[in-house]
Amino acid sequence: MVRETTFGSRAFDLLLVVVLALIALACILPIWYTLAVSLSQKSAAAAGLVHLWPVGFNFNSYKEIMGDHKFFHAFGISVERVLLGASLSFAVTVLMAYPLSRNPRDFRMRNAIMWTLVFCMIFNGGLIPWYETVKTLGLINNIWGLVLGNSVPFFNVILVVNYFRNLPKELEEAALVDGAGPWYILFRLFVPLSVPVLATVTLFMIVYHWNEFFNGLVLTSTVDHYPLQTYIQQLVVVIDTQNMTEDQLKKLTELSNQTLNAAKIFIAMIPVLVVYPFLQRFFIHGITLGSVKE
Amino acid sequence: MNNRRFAKHYCVMLLPGLIWLFFFSVVPMFGLVIAFQDFNPGAGVLHSDWVGLDNFEYMFALGDSRTIFFNTIFIAVLKIVANLIVPLVFALMLNEVRLKVFKRWVQTIVYLPHFMSWVILSGILLDIFAYTGPVNQILSVFGVKPVLFFARADLFPAIVVGSDVWKEFGFNTIIYLAALTGINPSLYEAAAVDGATRLKRLWHVTLPGIGSTVVLLAALSLGNVLNANFDQIFNLYNPLVYSTGDIIDTWVYRTGLLDLQYGLATAVGLLKSVISFILIALSYLLASKFANYRIF
Numbered sequence: 001m002v003r004e005t006t007f008g009s010r011a012f013d014l015l016l017v018v019v020l021a022l023i024a025l026a027c028i029l030p031i032w033y034t035l036a037v038s039l040s041q042k043s044a045a046a047a048g049l050v051h052l053w054p055v056g057f058n059f060n061s062y063k064e065i066m067g068d069h070k071f072f073h074a075f076g077i078s079v080e081r082v083l084l085g086a087s088l089s090f091a092v093t094v095l096m097a098y099p100l101s102r103n104p105r106d107f108r109m110r111n112a113i114m115w116t117l118v119f120c121m122i123f124n125g126g127l128i129p130w131y132e133t134v135k136t137l138g139l140i141n142n143i144w145g146l147v148l149g150n151s152v153p154f155f156n157v158i159l160v161v162n163y164f165r166n167l168p169k170e171l172e173e174a175a176l177v178d179g180a181g182p183w184y185i186l187f188r189l190f191v192p193l194s195v196p197v198l199a200t201v202t203l204f205m206i207v208y209h210w211n212e213f214f215n216g217l218v219l220t221s222t223v224d225h226y227p228l229q230t231y232i233q234q235l236v237v238v239i240d241t242q243n244m245t246e247d248q249l250k251k252l253t254e255l256s257n258q259t260l261n262a263a264k265i266f267i268a269m270i271p272v273l274v275v276y277p278f279l280q281r282f283f284i285h286g287i288t289l290g291s292v293k294e
Numbered sequence: 295m296n297n298r299r300f301a302k303h304y305c306v307m308l309l310p311g312l313i314w315l316f317f318f319s320v321v322p323m324f325g326l327v328i329a330f331q332d333f334n335p336g337a338g339v340l341h342s343d344w345v346g347l348d349n350f351e352y353m354f355a356l357g358d359s360r361t362i363f364f365n366t367i368f369i370a371v372l373k374i375v376a377n378l379i380v381p382l383v384f385a386l387m388l389n390e391v392r393l394k395v396f397k398r399w400v401q402t403i404v405y406l407p408h409f410m411s412w413v414i415l416s417g418i419l420l421d422i423f424a425y426t427g428p429v430n431q432i433l434s435v436f437g438v439k440p441v442l443f444f445a446r447a448d449l450f451p452a453i454v455v456g457s458d459v460w461k462e463f464g465f466n467t468i469i470y471l472a473a474l475t476g477i478n479p480s481l482y483e484a485a486a487v488d489g490a491t492r493l494k495r496l497w498h499v500t501l502p503g504i505g506s507t508v509v510l511l512a513a514l515s516l517g518n519v520l521n522a523n524f525d526q527i528f529n530l531y532n533p534l535v536y537s538t539g540d541i542i543d544t545w546v547y548r549t550g551l552l553d554l555q556y557g558l559a560t561a562v563g564l565l566k567s568v569i570s571f572i573l574i575a576l577s578y579l580l581a582s583k584f585a586n587y588r589i590f
Contacts, residue, residue, distance in 0.1 A: 024403040048426035096311040099304035120319040123571040126563025129325025151318035211411030
């Protein structure tokens with residue numbers, strides 16, 4: 001890379017670092033602010049005195065949540081959903097991606113199935129027919145409705161298919177010569193060689209199932225079946241304001257329990273904050289390689 | 295090498311996924327006939343009365359339809375444009391940074407909001423933009439009277455687009471940064487030897503180097519013209535901002551699942567699905583033509 005040492009160039013570098021640091025700050029400040037509110041005194045938060053540091057530092061909100069059975073029940077449902085949903089999606093993604101990465105000469109149906117998959121990805125029946133289908137299948141108020149609800153993870157399958165197609169052909173040919181079958185090649189060769197993309201799709205699946213609230217809202221009818229995001233959406237975020245006036249809206253925001261809500265929101269962020277750093281070093285690599293085609 | 299003998303195994307591998315696909319993608323497509331019925335959930339799809347195109351006629355007569363289609367396209371197009379430009383500028387800035395460690399830190403932080411749900415971020419946004427929240431406090435320093443942001447229909451699209459860019463710009467830089475690393479460093483060296491300044495190198499080497507990526511992303515984003523993001527708007531809006539913030543998806547949800555007008559909601563959903571499908575197919579076509587892109 002070319003380096004320049006003129007004064008103007010150096011000044012530009014400095015300015016750049018400052019601007020980028022400010023932008024990065026703008027990305028985490030809202031999260032930081034929520035943490036600060038959750039650790040503040042209720043009165044201070046309601047009066048708008050909390051800025052970047054908790055005012056009247058205490059753990060009362062978190063203690064209150066500790067006694068909230070419904071919150072932890074919803075948390076448990078979300079954990080169950082993530083474990084079931086991510087492992088099932090992972091298994092299906094790997095199993096579908098391998099045959100679909102084959103040459104159509106070896107697997108004639110490959111292109112037809114691939115186009116079916118793409119068609120289903122870009123055309124859907126819409127909300128009502130989908131809801132009626134899930135209802136007919138008896139998956140309302142059922143964890144499997146949440147796990148299976150959004151059909152095959154198309155995007156992840158295509159990402160892995162493209163990654164598999166870019167693996168060196170020679171390795172596979174060598175394995176075939178040694179008498180390996182398709183299952184052996186997939187699990188002993190392709191899967192270990194595809195750690196970056198598999199880590200990426202795993203991150204996507206975990207985050208998807210943890211964050212998804214709409215299926216939780218539509219496919220469950222009582223609080224007992226809500227996953228955490230739906231619970232928060234219904235009890236914290238939603239302003240059920242049919243026919244509400246501006247003044248009422250204003251009063252509502254003043255009355256709401258800011259510190260407790262902030263604590264709930266922060267707890268709901270923790271799993272993503274924990275998983276993210278471990279998997280993030282993979283995903284840049286995984287996404288870009290998975291999307292490159294020969 | 296002829297490996298056709300493995301086809302049976304391949305079918306077994308595909309089976310679980312295809313069953314899943316059948317029940318949750320294919321079956322709902324047949325459910326689209328609800329759009330042509332006076333659907334009665336008790337009788338089901340098979341025994342409900344057929345009404346032909348009544349639902350569609352009603353839809354076109356309804357004033358709401360025009361509003362929701364306009365709002366959807368307006369918000370979605372603003373988002374598409376902003377989400378093409380902001381990440382590009384940010385990626386170019388990041389590309390100029392020489393401190394590797396700093397660059398990595400910035401990247402790690404700006405990708406983070408992408409992984410947060412709109413439920414969470416809306417909870418935070420509603421708090422930050424609240425009547426007594428930090429934004430109004432900052433505004434009051436400049437002598438601006440407090441604004442009740444989420445009651446202002448005129449501000450709602452700006453808030454939605456702004457917060458979407460805030461959430462996604464970092465993640466969207468990934469693809470630009472990948473393209474930037476693909477530019478041959480010797481081009482920069484040659485330009486420097488010829489006396490090109492940093493700005494000129496940016497203009498004559500960097501931008502042409504990622505031009506095709508920009509074209510590709512622009513073509514692909516065409517498919518999102520009717521996708522204004524349900525999750526975000528559903529969590530941020532309220533009846534006071536319906537006039538500018540109500541989009542197709544939120545309207546279909548309320549009309550279909552809350553007001554139980556199944557046929558009408560399905561008809562609107564079908565129209566959206568069909569237009570979206572055409573747009574996405576067109577975007578793939580354009581992308582393959584102008585940027586040599588293939589989905590698989």
